[in-house]
Amino acid sequence: xxxxxxxxxxxxxxxxxxxxxxxxxxxxxxxxxxxxxxxxxxxxxxxxxxxxxxxxxxxxxxxxxxxxxxxxxxxxxxxxxxxxxxxxxxxxxxxxxxxxxxxxxxxxxxxxxxxxxxxxxxxxxxxxxxxxxxxxxxxxxxxxxxxxxxxxxxxxxxxxxxxxxxxxxxxxxxxxxxxxxxxxxxxxxxxxxxxxxxxxxxxxxxxxxxxxxxxxxxxxxxxxxxxxxxxxxxxxxxxxxxx
Numbered sequence: 471x472x473x474x475x476x477x478x479x480x481x482x483x484x485x486x487x488x489x490x491x492x493x494x495x496x497x498x499x500x501x502x503x504x505x506x507x508x509x510x511x512x513x514x515x516x517x518x519x520x521x522x523x524x525x526x527x528x529x530x531x532x533x534x535x536x537x538x539x540x541x542x543x544x545x546x547x548x549x550x551x552x553x554x555x556x557x558x559x560x561x562x563x564x565x566x567x568x569x570x571x572x573x574x575x576x577x578x579x580x581x582x583x584x585x586x587x588x589x590x591x592x593x594x595x596x597x598x599x600x601x602x603x604x605x606x607x608x609x610x611x612x613x614x615x616x617x618x619x620x621x622x623x624x625x626x627x628x629x630x631x632x633x634x635x636x637x638x639x640x641x642x643x644x645x646x647x648x649x650x651x652x653x654x655x656x657x658x659x660x661x662x663x664x665x666x667x668x669x670x671x672x673x674x675x676x677x678x679x680x681x682x683x684x685x686x687x688x689x690x691x692x693x694x695x696x697x698x699x700x701x702x703x704x705x706x707x708x709x710x711x712x713x
Contacts (some may be wrong), residue, residue: 486517486525488521488523492554493708499601501682510618516599532603533566603684674699683696
């Protein structure tokens with residue numbers, strides 16, 4: 471575990487280091503459930519593929535109760551409790567939407583990116599990968615920092631104008647589940663804004679999958695074949711972008 475400070479707050483991050491030659495570095499940004507074992511496993515998988523991976527715990531910067539959300543996250547997999555849990559999840563994540571929180575979260579992501587970018591392994595070869603909450607902040611880092619070498623947001627939001635998106639100088643590979651209508655309904659407009667901005671924007675939409683299809687700890691949303699394909703596409707994309 472590594473220790474960081476951003477926006478006046480301390481936070482930690484999980485570091486996974488490859489055994490052999492390092493192909494580049496990756497910031498791995500968690501879902502709204504925090505730095506769960508699933509995200510550490512994703513970081514370990516990137517390390518096994520040759521990348522130095524660091525996954526920050528941004529819950530404190532987001533103003534969220536990691537313990538409560540972990541409990542609610544576990545209950546969301548129970549078909550009996552799922553309907554009851556949704557309003558409690560919305561209430562628990564409300565602090566994240568207070569003024570200034572987005573800036574604090576972005577400061578934490580930026581601190582980890584700076585750490586990797588300043589390393590011998592990541593200099594000029596640091597990418598960002600994120601899931602849901604993390605997918606949204608993967609887009610945000612790509613918009614705000616021209617040093618990002620590649621971005622791979624899984625089911626993240628990109629509520630930016632074409633002018634703001636023009637700040638992206640790296641290739642972007644985004645993944646969506648077709649049934650995740652909150653994102654896929656807006657995807658054609660995002661594609662057009664990306665085109666207007668001149669961004670190298672690639673995307674895959676998986677039929678028969680919804681939100682969080684990559685999370686193999688969630689039996690409700692996990693879809694094995696889309697997750698396998700997305701992982702392979704992500705590795706191929708990073709392999710080309712971080713050469």
